[in-house]
Amino acid sequence: MAAKLENKAAWQTEAQSKLLKVAPGPDQNDPLADEVIIKVAAVAINPSEWKMQDFSYLPLEYPHVLGSDVAGEIFKVGSGVTRFQAGDRVIGHCLGLLYGGARHGSFQAYTACREVVVAKIPDELPFDHAVVLPLGxxxxxxxxxxxxxxxxxxxxxxxxxxxxxxxxxxxxxxxxxxxxxxxxxxxxxxxxxxxxxxxxxxxxxxxxxxxxxxxxxxxxxxxxxxxxxxxxxxxxxxxxxxxxxxxxxxxxxxxxxxxxxxxxxxxxxxxxxxxxxxxxxxxxxxxxxxxxVYATNPGLVPNHVGVEIWRDFVPAALKTGTLQAKPEPKLVDGGLDGIQDAMNLQKKGVSAQKLVVKL
Ligand SMILES: NC(=O)c1ccc[n+]([C@@H]2O[C@H](COP(=O)([O-])OP(=O)(O)OC[C@H]3O[C@@H](n4cnc5c(N)ncnc54)[C@H](OP(=O)(O)O)[C@@H]3O)[C@@H](O)[C@H]2O)c1
Incomplete structure (x- = not known):
């Protein structure tokens, strides 16, 4: 039997707290049928994360794990997933603000992602570059x-x-x-x-x-x-x-x-x-x-336009260069402990850059 996966996360412990707390993460051992578990190599920072800390503009259950953008390797797939297998290099859009709670935030060592918003990336594309793309x-x-x-x-x-x-x-x-x-x-x-x-x-x-x-x-x-x-x-x-x-x-x-x-x-x-x-x-x-990508109903049912683009266009376009991993990443050190600093930097403003943290 495979060893139980130990996870670690940068938690948003309560609404409007301005300090993420690094502690053991959500249990990611049992993906749902349409989920993949990604071993996170890099996360990117979006304005939505510091805005959630400042304004709590969406109703979330706390503690929560923020983070939309992830790049890494597939660790495990749900029973209905046929497009991916362990070891595939991917990017994914983590939907935790809308669906799936803390398991679906990217600011953790292993995250869950709905497979329809995951795409393989070329071998030569580094994770810390590719990760700028998913939410965009x-x-x-x-x-x-x-x-x-x-x-x-x-x-x-x-x-x-x-x-x-x-x-x-x-x-x-x-x-x-x-x-x-x-x-x-x-x-x-x-x-x-x-x-x-x-x-x-x-x-x-x-x-x-x-x-x-x-x-x-x-x-x-x-x-x-x-x-x-x-x-x-x-x-x-x-x-x-x-x-x-x-x-x-x-x-x-x-x-x-x-x-x-x-x-x-x-x-x-x-x-x-x-x-x-x-x-x-x-x-x-x-x-x-x-x-x-997801119709706005409680189950967030996939819509075919987004699904087709994520499934067919994104991997092909990354290979041909039709889609470039832009804007340029700017790395912030510290792993999970560095994410709050990166969020604070993003709040100060960036220009044609995306802040990225490698885990
Ligand atoms: N609804 C959603 O689901 C969703 C998803 C993602 C993001 N958002 C929101 O979308 C906004 C953009 O997010 P982002 O991550 O793309 O931001 P970002 O990269 O941090 O935005 C910085 C860039 O905005 C440009 N900019 C600032 N004011 C501008 C203006 N008045 N006209 C034209 N360009 C301007 C700057 O351009 P220069 O440096 O060239 O001046 C800079 O390059 C944020 O408010 C975010 O919260 C919403």
């Missing part, structure tokens, strides 16, 4: 392919002759969104600080606009009026970005505006914002950007 993938998949209903990405991209605007291309969410939209064959316009213009072009954007410029919205509208406009995705979700995106969209007849955070409630009447995280007027989760 699930979020962009929803914004672009569910809410905007864009054509799905492919490793044999063909130009569609249509243009999308990705607001905030140098952010972690924007970096993935640019790559996915470009892989679908769209021309991508984006916004970023000048220091990141070369970076976002390297991801597939054809033109970049400095978002701090006073006339940026006007410039974008002028430029987009010469294109077959396919939509805009707000990867920043702040008042300024959402208003600017809404103004652009409104000029082109309005429609759905996916945004990663709560939109202001006085946008132009012809713009229908699709909420990023949860409806602030309700205590229940209403519309999540990862809903293309």
């Amino acid at each position: 993938l699930s979020t962009s998949i929803t914004g672009l392919f569910e809410h905007l209903a864009l054509e799905l990405p492919s490793v044999d991209r063909k130009s569609l002759g249509k243009t999308v605007l990705i607001w905030g291309g140098s952010s972690s969410m924007g970096s993935t969104a640019i790559q996915l939209a470009a892989a679908s064959g769209y021309e991508v316009l984006t916004t970023a600080s000048e220091r990141n213009h070369a970076y976002v072009k390297s991801l597939g954007a054809s033109e970049v606009f400095d978002y701090s410029g006073p006339g940026v919205t006007k410039e974008l509208i002028q430029r987009l009026s010469r294109t077959d406009f396919a939509g805009v995705y707000d990867c920043i979700g702040e008042e300024h970005s959402t208003r600017a995106c809404a103004e652009v969209l409104s000029k082109f007849g309005g429609g759905v505006l996916p945004t990663v955070l709560w939109p202001p409630n006085d946008l132009p009447a012809n713009v229908k914002p699709v909420l990023g995280e949860l409806n602030p007027s309700s205590t229940t989760v209403k519309s999540l950007t990862i809903s293309a």
